[in-house]
Structure formats: structure tokens, C-alpha cells
Amino acid sequence: MSKGGQQFITFIKKEFAHVLRDRKTLLILFGLPVVQILIFGFALSNEVKNSRLLVVDHARDAVSGAIIAKIEASHYFDLKKVSASTHEIEDVFKAGAAQVAVVFPPGFGSDLVHFNHAAIQVIADASDPNTANTLTNYLANIVMDYQTAELARPDTPLQIGTQVRMLYNPQLKGAHTFVPGVMALVLMLVCVMMTAVSIVREKELGTMEILLVSPFRPELVILSKAVPYLILSLVNVASILLLSVFVLDLPVRGSVPLLLAESTLFIITSLALGLFISVRAKTQETAMLVSMMGMLLPTLLFSGFMFPIENMPKVLQYISNVVPAKWYYNMVQSIMIKGLGFEAIWKETLILAGTALLFLVVSFKKFNIRLA
Amino acid sequence: MRTIIFLLEKEFRQIFRNKILLAIILLVPMVQLVILPLTANYEVKNIHLSVVNHDNSSYARELINRITASGYFQLTSVEHTFTGALANVESNSADLVLEIPANFEKNLIRESRQTLFVAANAINGVKAGLGTAYLNTIIRDYSQELRLSSTLSGAAPGSVIEMVPSNWYNPYMNYQLFMVPGILAILVTMIGGYMSALNIVKEKEAGTIEQINVTPIRKHHFIIGKLIPFWIMGLVTFTLGLVIGWLVYGVVPAGSLALLYFFLAIYLLAVLGIGLLISTYTETQQQAMFISFFFIMIFILMSGLFTSLDSMPYWARVVSRLNPVTYFIEVMRMVVLKGSGLRHILPHLGVVIVFTIVFNTWAVINYKKTS
Numbered sequence: 001m002s003k004g005g006q007q008f009i010t011f012i013k014k015e016f017a018h019v020l021r022d023r024k025t026l027l028i029l030f031g032l033p034v035v036q037i038l039i040f041g042f043a044l045s046n047e048v049k050n051s052r053l054l055v056v057d058h059a060r061d062a063v064s065g066a067i068i069a070k071i072e073a074s075h076y077f078d079l080k081k082v083s084a085s086t087h088e089i090e091d092v093f094k095a096g097a098a099q100v101a102v103v104f105p106p107g108f109g110s111d112l113v114h115f116n117h118a119a120i121q122v123i124a125d126a127s128d129p130n131t132a133n134t135l136t137n138y139l140a141n142i143v144m145d146y147q148t149a150e151l152a153r154p155d156t157p158l159q160i161g162t163q164v165r166m167l168y169n170p171q172l173k174g175a176h177t178f179v180p181g182v183m184a185l186v187l188m189l190v191c192v193m194m195t196a197v198s199i200v201r202e203k204e205l206g207t208m209e210i211l212l213v214s215p216f217r218p219e220l221v222i223l224s225k226a227v228p229y230l231i232l233s234l235v236n237v238a239s240i241l242l243l244s245v246f247v248l249d250l251p252v253r254g255s256v257p258l259l260l261a262e263s264t265l266f267i268i269t270s271l272a273l274g275l276f277i278s279v280r281a282k283t284q285e286t287a288m289l290v291s292m293m294g295m296l297l298p299t300l301l302f303s304g305f306m307f308p309i310e311n312m313p314k315v316l317q318y319i320s321n322v323v324p325a326k327w328y329y330n331m332v333q334s335i336m337i338k339g340l341g342f343e344a345i346w347k348e349t350l351i352l353a354g355t356a357l358l359f360l361v362v363s364f365k366k367f368n369i370r371l372a
Numbered sequence: 373m374r375t376i377i378f379l380l381e382k383e384f385r386q387i388f389r390n391k392i393l394l395a396i397i398l399l400v401p402m403v404q405l406v407i408l409p410l411t412a413n414y415e416v417k418n419i420h421l422s423v424v425n426h427d428n429s430s431y432a433r434e435l436i437n438r439i440t441a442s443g444y445f446q447l448t449s450v451e452h453t454f455t456g457a458l459a460n461v462e463s464n465s466a467d468l469v470l471e472i473p474a475n476f477e478k479n480l481i482r483e484s485r486q487t488l489f490v491a492a493n494a495i496n497g498v499k500a501g502l503g504t505a506y507l508n509t510i511i512r513d514y515s516q517e518l519r520l521s522s523t524l525s526g527a528a529p530g531s532v533i534e535m536v537p538s539n540w541y542n543p544y545m546n547y548q549l550f551m552v553p554g555i556l557a558i559l560v561t562m563i564g565g566y567m568s569a570l571n572i573v574k575e576k577e578a579g580t581i582e583q584i585n586v587t588p589i590r591k592h593h594f595i596i597g598k599l600i601p602f603w604i605m606g607l608v609t610f611t612l613g614l615v616i617g618w619l620v621y622g623v624v625p626a627g628s629l630a631l632l633y634f635f636l637a638i639y640l641l642a643v644l645g646i647g648l649l650i651s652t653y654t655e656t657q658q659q660a661m662f663i664s665f666f667f668i669m670i671f672i673l674m675s676g677l678f679t680s681l682d683s684m685p686y687w688a689r690v691v692s693r694l695n696p697v698t699y700f701i702e703v704m705r706m707v708v709l710k711g712s713g714l715r716h717i718l719p720h721l722g723v724v725i726v727f728t729i730v731f732n733t734w735a736v737i738n739y740k741k742t743s
Binding site for chain 2: 022024025028029031032035036039040042043044045046047048049050051052078091093094095096099112116117118119120121122123124125126127128129130131132133134136137138139140141143144146147162163164165166176177189193194197198201284285286288289292293297301302306307308311312313316337
């Protein structure tokens, strides 16, 4: 091996020693994806259930009792309280102790028998509009079921029912969207922030100058800093994939080598962004905040994994196109979830490769051997 | 007391000297407050619906008309086979499929009941859940109306229980009204947490902490001197945020402003306590940054900002109750949207006071003047 090659390897070893020495940061780096996958996989869901319900029963008859029992039996509701007065609703809502209230008027049961018609009032705390909508609808369904089961004579005409099937994801879990999202986020975090901060740190401490006056080529000094993070990131990708396959039962439907290759491309793009920040930033604080606000937040916002891009105003939808994580996220979804091949993602690949190249070239042009 | 004033003077000079940092502290949260509610929009509208109509009757057409007229749905295609509609779901051009069976009208009149088949693309859980809910409501209303206006001879309508829904506090179902207070809570937490965590560590890294350690400044003086500037920054950020929420999104707190600030004042102490605690356990800014990022990430996810806490499994609900952010978001939403008063938020207040005492005591104990 040439002398330069040996030097390069020595430098990489030095950088590895730096990274591995900082146990706390390492723990976070490997712990973060694991904890996120577990939270997303087992704690969060978009399903609405166990909602706290308040019942105001002025009627206290057989029919209202039967409907209350039916509501109680459904796992959507958790009956908090049966109250005698409507005045209490406001207080209970304001204390956040219930999200929806059902009011049976006096004489509910006898109205139903004598007039064939009676009304139930459903009051929802609509400060959370989606939950309010869903809960009102659940209640309507329960009441409807009661009506068809108990009240309707067999000859009641014109009943239209529905049979609903949730395709792909019956429990409304988010695994399909968040596994690719967590991958993009963690890779961004490791590559952009770690690289940028560790280079700026050497600038701040003054050790960068010592490295730069050595006969070793300055470009290689910087490159050798990126290598450990490349390897760390690949370990992270592997651990996220293993978790999603074995813990979340979310298999990789497409080609694994292709997924790893595209991940490597995204890692290189992120490293290039990290280098770019480190070349410009003077203090660690600036480097951190810029990578945080300029890279991580856009990744969270615009990759489409936490927030639906289609609901955003047009301007923000255009902005989302310049966020590299969005393209990576699309690729991972295509490969992992839909099982598509390279022909479906060549465009994304080109965009990422172009971004990486652009930032690498700009960084090396701007890279100044003299720091002062 | 004099010591603290000198320390405060030092801290404020350091903050105001770093113009970039100051700009980031003040400007970035404001930009986020403008953009985030636009992005974090889970309002469900324009649900793409693909209809499989096996029955070209007037009932079926009228039902489809009602669905498209409701404003929630966009009819993307009418297919002849279910497989065709499913292909639309797979290519993401439809979110929901409604299948109307053959001879729907004829059988509905003859057999009194018919079942429609609805399939939702549940990868987007919010859309699937709400979409089927809206669809169910429309179909139910249509069925009820048909029955009441029915002129079929001899068919007496059965007893009808009418549902009268009303939506309090947010009658127009404006989703941004719900998100703005929560996002403001998160922003204040992030600013307070990160800044205080980074600050002490910065002095550790630069070595200036040793100079302070050899002076007669007491531990708690030093910590108070670090806390107050960020406490003030937190209050300023919050005030700016309220103004932006009002100007941009028209969010005006329904409850008392004094109560909000009172709660915030105590909550900020808890958050700063967490930041200080992190800084006593870390040696470099990089460590402090990563550890605070880790915790803030978990705090945000487990706070009920985006997903309902009630639907979580038991263990996760316990975790969310150990998360200070949960309480602040709840209080923000309660006071700003519903106008809750002091007695409604007393339990929250109590818990946050406990957090404040625990975190700050822990931080003071753990901060050693000798390294």
C-alpha cells in the first residue's frame, strides 16, 4: 500500500477513537432509532379509542339505560361519569376530564314509544376537531345499531348499512410511514450534525491547524472524518431494518441490496451537507443550530412522514422538493413497502447524487487551509 | 443577591454579544410558528373516492350526488369492477372505495335492507378513519331521509332516534386552532431546554467554569444566574408566539392571560431544570445537544401533540404522564381554546411544581464545583 493510503488509514483510526471514546453520544446515536421505532410501533396510533365520555341522563328509563350500556360495551368509549345536570358538562370539558357528552332529554323512552321519535344530544369538545368528528360518528353508529336491532320491526323499509374494511393496515398503525421516516431522520442526525460539529470542534480547539500544517493532504483530513460516520450510519440502517422486520413484522418487500445502496447514497449526500456546514460555521453552537434548524426540522416537516404533504399550501409543497430526505423517504417507501425496483426510483437517485456532488464540490472549493 | 446580579449581567452580555445566536433564538421559533401549523395539518378534506357502481339506479346516483356534494369527497373515478377501484388505491389516486351492489335499489325496496361495501386505504390512518366516518354519516342520513319521505304503501316507518350533534369551542372545526397552542408549547420547551443545556457545557468546554469554580460564588447562586436569563428568554418567546398566533391564525386565548403566564413561569423553571440537569451530566456541547435532542424528541412524541393519549396502551399512558410537556400542551389547549380557569388546571399545576422541584434539586446536587 502506498504511503498516502497508510496515512489515510491511520487518520481514520484516529477519528474512530474519537467517536468511540464518547460513550454517551454513542449510546444516544444507537439508542435513538431503537426508542423511536418502539414508540412509533407500540405507543402511537391514529385510532381513537378509550375516549372519556360523560352521560347526562334526564330520562332514566329502560331505553336510555340500554343505549348507555351499549356505549359502555364498545371499546371506543370509557364512561367517566353519569351526571344529572347539563351544567356539569362545561366544567368537565374545561377540566379536560371528558371529550364528549351524551344528553338524554326527560321522557326520552316514552317519546320514542308514543311519537316514534326522540332525540339524543351529543356534545363534543371540538377543540380537537378530528377526535370530535370521529367520536360523534361512533356514537351515531352505536345508536343506529340499537335502533335497527331493538326498535326496527322486521318490515322497516329502506335500511342501508355499510360494511367497512381497512385495507393494508387494519389497526391504523403508522409503521408503514414512520419506519422510512425514522431512517431518514437518524441518518440526517448522524451524518449532518455529527460531522459538522466534530469538524468545527477541531477548529474551535485549535487542533485543526495542527492537522493542516502536517504534510497530509487537507482534503483527506476532512474525508477521514466522514468515514466513521458513514460506518455508524450503516450500522443504524441495519438495526432499524432488523427491528422493523423482527419486532414490527414489517418485511422489506423489495430488494435489500438496492435499499442498502440507496441508503449509502443518502448517507453520502448527508455527509456532504455536513461538510458544507462545517466549512462555513465558526463555532460548534452555530454548526449545531444550523444543522438543527436547516436540516433536521425540514426533514421532519417535509419528508412526509409526520405531516401529510398534500395538505400543505402549494408554496410549502414546492419547498419540500429541495429537502433531500423527502426523496430518500420516497425511495425507502417504494422499495420497502411497495416492493418496487430501481426503474421506479432512478429519478430520486439522480436527484440525491446530484445534490451530493454539488455540495462536495462547493465544500472543497470553499475549504480554506488557513483558518484565520 | 449582589453576586446574582453580577452573574446575570455577565450572562446577558454573553447572550447579546452573540448576534447570530440571538437571532436564531428569537427568529427561528417565529418562523416555525408560522409554518408548522400549515404543515401539521391533519384536517381531512378532499378525500379521493372511487365508486364501483354495479347498479345504475336513481337511488345509487342520488347517493353518489350526496357524497360529492358534502364537500369532503372528490369523486376520482367510477369503476365497473372492484379490482379496478383497488388499482386506484394502489396507485394512490383513491383513498376510499365505495361499492354499490347490483340491483341495489330494487333489492332495497324488496328486501328492506342493503349493505354497501366500503374499503379504505388505511396506510394513512387519519384519512381512513375520518373518511369512513363521513361516508357512514352521509349514507345513514340518506337512508333515514329515504325512509321518512317514502311513499311506499303500507310501510310504517319504525321509531327513529335522532342525533343532534353540537361542537363546542371550535364550531367551524378549524384544525389550526387546535395545533397553534400545542406548537407554541413545544417551541418554548425547545428553546428553554436546549439553550440551558448547552450553556453550562459551553463554559465547561472553554474552561471558564474553572475560573468561576475558584471564586467564592455558591453553587445555587451560579445555577440561579444561569436560569434567570433563559427564563426571561422563554417568556419573551412565548409572548412573541402568542402575538403571531393572533396575527396569523387569529388565535385569541379564551381564558385568562395571567393564568397562562403564571403556569408558564413555573413550567419554564421545570424545563430549565431539565436542561441544567443534562448539562451537569455531559462534558461536551455535542453530548449535551444529542442528549437533549433525544429527550425532547421523546417528550414531543409522547405529549399528545399529534396523537390522542387515550388510545395509547397503558404503559405508554404512564410514560406520557411522566412527561412535563404533556401537561403544558394540555393546559395551553384548555386555557386558550376552552377558557379553563385556575381550578380546572390545579392538578396540572401541582404536577409541574413537583417536576420543577425534583429537576432543579437534582441539578444543584449533581453540579460539582470540583471536576
